Amino acid sequence: MPDPLQVLPAEVILRCIEFTTLSGIAALNSTTKAWHGFLDATHQDTIYSTQAHDLYSLHPRSDRETLSLNRDFKVFGTPQNDRSFVKYFHGVQSWKDFCKRLILLERNWNAKRPVVRESVVQVGYDPVWRFKPDFKRRFIVSTSQAGGVCVTDMDDGRMLWRLRREDVRMCAHLEYDQESGTACWDRFGNAIEVWKADEVERGTFHRTGILEHDCETRGFQLSRFNDKETLCVVSSEGKGFVWDLSVHPPQRQKVLEIENEAVGHLDQGQDTVCYSMGTRGYHVCSKTTGEMLGKLDPKDCQNIYHIAHPPPQLTLSMGAPNHGPTAQVCPPQSPRKDRLTPLKLYNGPHPVPRSPLAIENDEWGSGIISGNYMCGVSRGGRVFICTDFLGALADPARFASTTAILHTEGDGSTFELGGWLTLKNGRAAFEIIDNVYIFTLPDSGTLPEVGEIQRPIWATPISSAQQLAVPVSFMGIYDDCIMYTYTTLGFRSSSPRQRRNGQNTRSERTRAFPTKAIRILSLAPDLSQPGEELSYIEGLEVNDNNPRGNDTSSIRSGSAPRARGAAMQAGLLQLMALLTNDQEDETSNSDSDNSHPNDREPAVLDEAARAELYASITEQEQAEWAEDDAYEQMLEMEDRQQIAEMMGFGDGEEEAMEMLRSDDEDEVAVRGPYAPSLDDDEDDEWEDEGDVV
The missing domain is CATH 1.20.1280 (Monooxygenase)
Structure with missing residues (x-):
């Protein structure tokens, strides 16, 4: 030839x-x-x-x-x-x-056990609620459970800018567009604030508008299509709003008439907006005409699959280096193959479901559109998948051939504060009990496949220890990484006290406390090692290579759902020892040479020496030391209260939010420049340069 x-x-x-x-x-x-x-x-x-x-x-x-x-x-x-x-x-x-x-x-x-590098970013001292990364400007915008907005450097974890707690409400929802640097968050009074990133001073924002609504708003979502920013807002009172943020000031383009009692979750495609209606499934409307295009009711789906939950998280040493933020943010370190546990997909419903909710009564929450894909998650731990979104709306036969329900072992315990879902690049991520699942979707217009040809499914813990687990409040899939809120130990430093002679009464000390940070799992190969970008590193031996299968012999029929509280309480005393006594002992040992007699008494001290010693101590110094001891006891009590609250032992939401607010004196150590209060005068001074890390 x-x-x-x-x-x-x-x-x-x-x-x-x-x-x-x-x-x-x-x-x-x-x-x-x-x-x-x-x-x-x-x-x-x-x-x-x-x-x-x-x-x-x-x-x-x-x-x-x-x-x-x-x-x-x-x-x-x-x-x-x-x-x-x-x-x-x-x-x-x-x-x-x-x-x-x-x-x-x-x-x-597409690997069964991908090589993953990890970064954990602590944002100040408050638990992160929502966050959005900006890969173009290299920072992360976040809101917190205690209020405020923070902008954190994506490369070194340094705080660039923030709004104080009194300027942004607690647990504020956040939307962000990195192309234009537009950020939106809600405030009390059914209004949404619109801010723009400053292109001159990196990391700072200025407000460009406030979007007022005449009814109760439940949720909003920002997307960009054809270089046009569109913000969709949903109300529980039968209205939907479409705003154009590409113009200044923002203009309201359309008010849609929808059914009452929308639950607050919504998402949009280029011409459509999808509202979650709880037990009524998902309603899809046109953003331009406002007409109803159709309904997707998951209870009509006939293609059923299930995923077995991964084995319980391994009991880790409370002093292990996996707790707390990583020393370096970008590039991430410590490549391992055990950070994502592989799972298997099986045909049919789950043999022993944990949730008592039948699918007819199940409540559907977050629903996401991505191209021609659509996914939703329910209180009962079910995941709805549609691989031909527009075709399923128009043709019942197409709905039957392109939709599937994934049964998991969710019990509804994380649905109220969690229940989060994300969908991008042909993959969906959602939270089930104490893990984040990452599910690789089938090709467009097809159903998932089981057996050896199934696509990767992984699970990864939502916390560094099971005793710390609280629901995820945001997650996202991006081109080379997975990001989500991650419960772990945060660290803060107490400022040293000054004596009258200018010397410190005690050295600076670090205290641990439970918080929600940002975990980043990077799947990008290491290009610094040509030919070994995806080579085996370590960690494969930690987890069993064979995920738990479909064998139900060890599960009692009709048994009650597994209790989260018992697992958390099992290590509570050990965890509290780490947060309080252990670090005090280490500090005492390391500072023994410089400790004051009131902190560490000499081993042998006769009566004459003791009298001479106490005579040299002034009343003011004794008062200062007493104040130090009271301050340390207060910090210890705050740590214990925070742990108890995060474990579910609190007395109420208002009290819990108050405990999450950290002490302003400690906060200065990690806070960066902040914007003055919106109610302050223009000539109010910012924090001193000494407060900036």
Whole structure:
């Protein structure tokens, strides 16, 4: 057979190569010198640019923003819009190099046990509620359970800017668009504030508008389509609002008439908006005309699957380095293969469901649209999947062939504060009891497959220890990482007390307390080691390689759902010892040479020496030391109250929120520059430079 290079024009060969996979091109490249010269020298950019466009468009990225490979990567080495946590595409030198990075990244996402590097970011001293990353400006915007807004550097964890607690309500919802730097959060009075990132001073924001509504608002969601920002708002009083944020001031484009008692979850596609109606499923309306396009009721779905919950989280040492924030944020460290536990998918309903809710009475919460995919999660731990969103709305037969229900072992205990769902790049993430599940979706228009050909399903804990587990309040899937709120130990430093002679009565000490940080699981290969980007590192031996199967012999029929409280109480005393006594002992030992007699009494001290010692101590110094002891006891009591509250032993929401507010004196140690109160005068001074880390 003659060589195609000798008999066919180059244009015909290039056209044929467009339909060849990268593995086929690599094999052809190694056959002869002539083919190597044709593929890798003469026509390299033409061949690999076509392959790069296909790989880049593999997943429906247009669900949130309009991306163009030619626009985002105009000049290699300086991509215009790298949406990756580790700057994965920085330094790309050619289309071939770009294809290689895409293939390595996708290979890790599709692995049974991917190599994962971890970063845990502590944002101040308050538990994080919602957060949004900005990979373009390299910071994270977040709200907290105690109130306020913080902007944290994505590379080093340093706080860049914040609004104080009195300026933003507790547990404020947050939406953000990184293309324009637009941030939205709600406040009391059914109003939403709109802020813009300052392009001159990185990390700072200024308010551009307030969106008022004449009825009770329950939720809102911001998306960008064709360079137009649209904010959709839902009310429980039978109204939906569509705002255009691309203009200044923002304009209300449409008021939609919907059914009453919407539960607050909503999401939007390019022309549609989907509202969650609880037990009535999901209602879809047109954003332009306001007409009802259809309803998706999961109880009508006939394709049922189930996932067995992973084994209980391993009991970890309370002093282990897995607690607390990591020393470095970006690039993340410690690559391991045991951070995501593989799970299996089975046909049929779960043999022993934990939730007593029948699907007819189940309440559906968060629903997300991504391209032609749609997913929703319920109180009973069911997950609804639709792989042809618009087709299922228009044709009942298409609904039957493209929708599925995943039964899990959820018991509804995390639905009120959690129940979060995210969907991006062909993958869905949702919370079940004490784990985050990551489910790889089937191809568009098809159903999930079980057995050896099933796509990856993983689980990862929501906390660094089971005793700390509280529901996730935000999670997101991005091109190279997974991010979610993560309950772990935070650390704060107490400022040293000054004596009259200018010396410190005791050295600075660090105290641990439970909080919600941001956990970042990066699946980006390590490009600093060519040829070993996805090599085995460590950690495979920690977890059983075989996930728990479909065997129910060890589960009693009709048994009650597993109680979370008992598991949490099992290590409560050990955890409280870490937060209080252990660190006091370590501090006492490390500072023994410099400790004051009132802190550490000499081993042998006669009566004369004792009298001389106490005579030298002034009344003011004794009062200061007494104040120190009272202050330490107060901190210890706050730590114990916070633990008890996070374990579910509190007396009420108001009291819990008060306990979450940290002491202003300690807060100065980690806070960065802040914006003056919105009610302050313009000439109010900011914090001193000494307060900035």
